[in-house]
Amino acid sequence: MKLRLQLFEFEDQPWFPAVVRAGMMDYLRFMITHLHTYRPIAPLLAEALRRTNQQHVLELCAGAGGGTEDVLQALQAENLPKVRITLTDLYPQPAAWQHIGKQSNGAIGFEPAPVNALQVPAQLAGFRAVFSAFHHFRPALGAQLLRNAVQAQTGVGVFEGAGKHWWEILLALTVLPVAQLLITPFIRPFSVSRLLFTYLIPLIPLCTIWDGVVSILRMYTPKQLLALGRQADPEGRYHWQAGKVRHAWGPEVTYLVGWPKNQ
Numbered sequence: 001m002k003l004r005l006q007l008f009e010f011e012d013q014p015w016f017p018a019v020v021r022a023g024m025m026d027y028l029r030f031m032i033t034h035l036h037t038y039r040p041i042a043p044l045l046a047e048a049l050r051r052t053n054q055q056h057v058l059e060l061c062a063g064a065g066g067g068t069e070d071v072l073q074a075l076q077a078e079n080l081p082k083v084r085i086t087l088t089d090l091y092p093q094p095a096a097w098q099h100i101g102k103q104s105n106g107a108i109g110f111e112p113a114p115v116n117a118l119q120v121p122a123q124l125a126g127f128r129a130v131f132s133a134f135h136h137f138r139p140a141l142g143a144q145l146l147r148n149a150v151q152a153q154t155g156v157g158v159f160e161g162a163g164k165h166w167w168e169i170l171l172a173l174t175v176l177p178v179a180q181l182l183i184t185p186f187i188r189p190f191s192v193s194r195l196l197f198t199y200l201i202p203l204i205p206l207c208t209i210w211d212g213v214v215s216i217l218r219m220y221t222p223k224q225l226l227a228l229g230r231q232a233d234p235e236g237r238y239h240w241q242a243g244k245v246r247h248a249w250g251p252e253v254t255y256l257v258g259w260p261k262n263q
Helices: 018-034 039-051 068-077 094-103 139-151 166-173 175-186 192-200 203-218 222-232
Strands: 056-060 084-087 108-110 127-131 156-160 238-246 252-260
Touching (some): 018 175, 018 192, 039 127, 039 156, 039 238, 056 068, 068 084, 068 094, 068 108, 094 108, 139 156, 139 222, 139 252, 166 175, 175 192, 222 238, 222 252
Parallel strands (some): 084 108
């Protein structure tokens, strides 16, 4: 699918209820983690970390930290036993992040203050990674996010847990809503509000359906990601690589990674 539409997502809106946003993020975290969505990109990310001499991943736009535990385990399996990950977001999710931190025995930490991915504070060092969130940015802002990394001379990677196909939209409209209703009671940490806004007032599943479809329509193709990387790096100081990697069972992950050529 080459079509890209910049439609709105509920979770982007500042007026959107925080409790509903948190419920949506918890569901995505559960699904991404248990489906091992980002396992296929572990070799790419591990190579980028070695190229930049990094053992620290600074995750931007982390939401509830979906898939972070899985990424950590996959990187450790790539002979990076000391790797650490710090979660950040414009809308921090400390309850979910504390749960992840405990599960990882401290290898995953978080920044409690809001962090703007377009202007990352200098004290937050590390290889910058964005999972399942780069599509939220319009082209000019996407280029700005990448440019901010280039200006800081740090490596950067953006990863989307889909291949941008029409059949993925069909799944978001049919299979995934049923899965959400079935798994919600098993999501941890437990939340009464999550049950309320899933079953009695179904704002979480309805908004998840809309945002899921829109996310695929807003995704960038590898060619478009490369163009944004070059726009952010007009002097050509970075090595940029974009493409798709496929799970053994079918789904794809779309990615862009970049690091300084002198590293």
